[in-house]
Amino acid sequence: MGSPEDRGGRDAELVSSLGAVRARIAQACAEVERDPQGVTLIAVTKTRPASDVATLARLGVLDVGESKDQEARAKIAELAELANPPIGLRWHLVGRLQTNKARSVVSYAHAVHSLDRPKLARALADAADERRDDSLEVFVQISLDADPERGGVAERDLAALVDSIAQRPQLRLRGVMAVPPIGADPEAAFARLAHLSERVRAAHPQADAISAGMSDDVEAAVRNGATHVRVGSALLGRRKPVFS
């Protein structure tokens, strides 16, 4: 995990970037008269070491986001080996998920933000039934441009997917999630998402959460009602490009 001096430098970096991100959230909340307590900051730690997760946990950030099951599992195992492992972490799966990962994911995840098809709802519910006592929190990922490459349910299929989730007691429908389409104005994208959230809530009042906003567009998301922001690079530094 690096020498103590390296850690000290990294810790100072994270203290400063966390302060900056929290200030951005607070400022956006002030603009629309929202309570910052209503916005959960999820630190997206993909490609970053377990030591960063431990540092952020010490700074009070207990919500951790990962894109890939395998990477999440490896980090959880590494953290468990520490002399003082962080306690109370909540792991959020935010990336596209294959059904064959469902059994693994339900064993550690607090929430899945990328539920976008009935087949995955069924796989997660069946796995949760087998492997956990509490329900799994889920967000329905909506595709705002119906680009099948990037995940998300098309708007026309949203109501049916939501209803199929609501019928499964192993899943707790928290709300909606989206990533703005490439090149789109985030303000317009998040306004559309807020509208879709209202439609979902009309049928399922408890599904009042909105997972939206990343490093570049946190403010626009908060202004449009985001309750969960997923921030990676603004907290942890820029990632190396990943080609997959």
Ligand SMILES: *Cc1c(COP(=O)(O)O)cnc(C)c1O
């Ligand atoms: C990587 C990722 C994030 C964080 O992105 P940044 O731009 O680094 O803040 C948020 N949400 C999802 C779905 C991601 O894949």
